[in-house]
Amino acid sequence: MTRKKVNLAFIANDSARKATFKKRKKGLMKKITELSTLCGVDACAVVYSPYQPHPEVWPPDPRAAQHVVTQFKRMPEMEQSKKMVNQESFIRQRITKAAEQLKKLQRENREKEMTELMYKCLMGRGGMQGLGVGELNDMGWLIDERLKEISKRIDEALKKGGTGGAVAEKKAEVVDLGGGVEKQQLWSFAEWMGSTSAGEEIMLQFNEGNNQNHNHNHNHNHNHNNAAVMWSNAFFH
């Protein structure tokens, strides 16, 4: 009965694997909770287990979302960015407008998601007794996933746009705001873009019949002077 050093490879034995899975998942969740409480950070984990029909999410109510959203809304650079370079002002106006819509849309879409999940639950399984927790988990997962997506996009936008991107190039030629400020503003821009498109995407997924109106813009490509305006129109309707 001497315990061996654990061999870090797939456990062939089915029952042993499941046992290990259960134990280690529990440990993992505990670790996450501990990290959260000890260090005051938001953290969550998603485990796609073959033993459960849906991914398991921890914490059950991922407040990680809240943190990000809060940070998001706390963006003070947003206001400054309104007064930025002239050439970008029209884009920023649209962004601001779209951001207002975003809030509303996200709220609506979350409701729709929940409704849909409940619907699935009721239709498919003949009732939701006993499944409420799992479905709630799914809801948390959905929301969190979306936020992850947004974060990822922010990351990419910063990486690509921040170093060689169009916005930075243009900005540099018109007015020099100093390195730190410029970066911050670019951040703001990228984040708003990210959130806006996410909102749009979600809306399109659920409002099935409402987006047939893009065609008018698409065949006017010869007009280069207003390319950006066209793009914005197409994008933000």
Add this chain to the structure above:
Amino acid sequence: MTRKKVNLAFIANDSARKATFKKRKKGLMKKITELSTLCGVDACAVVYSPYQPHPEVWPPDPRAAQHVVTQFKRMPEMEQSKKMVNQESFIRQRITKAAEQLKKLQRENREKEMTELMYKCLMGRGGMQGLGVGELNDMGWLIDERLKEISKRIDEALKKGGTGGAVAEKKAEVVDLGGGVEKQQLWSFAEWMGSTSAGEEIMLQFNEGNNQNHNHNHNHNHNHNNAAVMWSNAFFH
């Protein structure tokens, strides 16, 4: 130096908290990796730390985009495509059209996904010969995730296309900006392509025998870069 039992509460001391955070985050990531390999499951964690501007995700790329990136790297046409990337208007045009199509596809796929989920639910948990219910369910989630990834990339491509337009205009007005910008544009284009092909693949998964042809629009543009047209057509088929 007798170590106490850890007090499971917020660590007041700033530096101690940060140290603990670093250590425990590392441990957490290790645990996740171990759980994954030992039990053959997919798992990821997200930590929103105040010490980094963006949330940290583990594994670095949790199953999304993997496929797309792989496909992108496998593209031998990449070198050739540098030429056509110069055609900013062409790219913008394509992005707009592709975005429209893919959003449509998204809606369609969403519906099909729901149908499949309904079907699965009606079948119940006991049945599903051949494939485990959990597996199918996981696949549904996976597909959902991929769809989101696609949306993300489309929106991103739109964003870059629009700002890229700004760069192109600037370039025309002032002077050639050199290789850096070109490379950036290539990336935008390639990423857009990657997302497009991913979308197509998912459509094929659902439309098994029923592959709709969305290509008829593509030959309507009068861009004279035939190589580019062929290349993108190859992706849209």
Add this chain to the structure above:
DNA sequence: GTCTCTATGATTAGTAG
């Protein structure tokens, strides 16, 4: 602040019921 060290508490593999 970071990195290393190591004793100890925490986790968990293996086993038994």
Add this chain to the structure above:
DNA sequence: CCTACTAATCATAGAGA
């Protein structure tokens, strides 16, 4: 299948460089 137990391994708190 599960829970309980134990001991071996692992993670990490605390201290010092």
